[in-house]
Amino acid sequence: MHRHQNHLTQSFYERSAERVAKDLIGCLLERTLEDGTRLAGYIAETEAYVGPEDRASHAFGGHRSQRNESMWAPPGTVYVYFTYGMHHCLNVSCLRQDHPAAVLIRAVFPILGLKTMRTLRTKRPRKHALKDRHLCDGPGKLCQAFAIDRSLDGVNLLQSSQIAIRQGVAIKGGEIQCTPRIGIGTAGDWVGKPLRWVTRVDPR
Template sequence: MKILKKEFYSRDARIVAKDLLGKYLVRNYDGNILIGKIVETEAYIGKIDKACHAYNNKRTPKVMPLYGEPGIAYIYSIYGMYKCFNVITGEYDNPQGVLIRAVEPINGVEIISQNRFNKAYEKLNKKEIINLTSGPAKLCIAFKLEKDLNNIDLFHEKLYLSEGISEKVEIIETTRIGIDYAEEAKEFNWRYYIKDNKYISKK
């Protein structure tokens, strides 16, 4: 599979967020290749976005990956127990990135199922199958995306994004989720998803 290059990420987060739909998230975990098609994303831009961790030029150890080179991973904790996986976009020292909200499992479903529910894929019910990777924390559990991968570049075998299978998709643009604190930014239509894909977190 063709790994996405730094040039792909060196653009506005909103453009990258849309272009990531249909691309593949690839994770090499204990010799197993886990693949998910990206079906839902959100863009964050520090300079103008009160929902971004780096809004108002905030600089703490946690958020510093946002200021890094395009094409690195930003993995952080929420609620003290769950993780979210983002890719850094734009240019160095201009904080912006894309949250990967949901993927559709493509390869390694047995490992993905064990990681998420600790049972075989064939034993999952319909609801559990949909819930394998239909949210940012869910996909991090399923793909074993932990804090040890924070701040790594996405150009090597451990974790990378690649071109997917070429297909025509209709992209829905709407507001982001869980950012009611962000004042006017909560109304930005910076969440993007593939219409009618069953793995999206919310329509």
């Protein structure tokens, strides 16, 4: 195995989804495409899906299937799911193997490969040109911009040549807001829990 400098460590991911989600803010998401093109951005928004007790989680009640198997995988495993019939979303498993906890990466500030990202985000004709700040400002958008789909599901972030997360820029605690998660409709008590972390500080 090739260990890269600045890679987040295994122990970084061997923590609760809450801790991992908050600490991923400001880290660098990197992607290398088949043709060698490199894409990167600083993580700006995350959500924690804490475990089988979390009604909003795909693994609620211990539900385990082919779709969400990566949530149960060793910490640092990529979980990509397909939703709304057209979008992919990127997650990282955490805490421990056989416990379904994960962090959803919802947005990044793009810093490398913006031209390629814009092409990937414009497969259908658009009415309005895409501003840089809208390239990766949503979980489905960032998967489009980074060419992330189910083919990356199950890969290990510490070992993959296709995707990695590295130390990035330090964001002060005061610059990170914590709010309820987005798009959680019917999860009882879990709807309002503050499990989303977001910064408006753009380090670019």
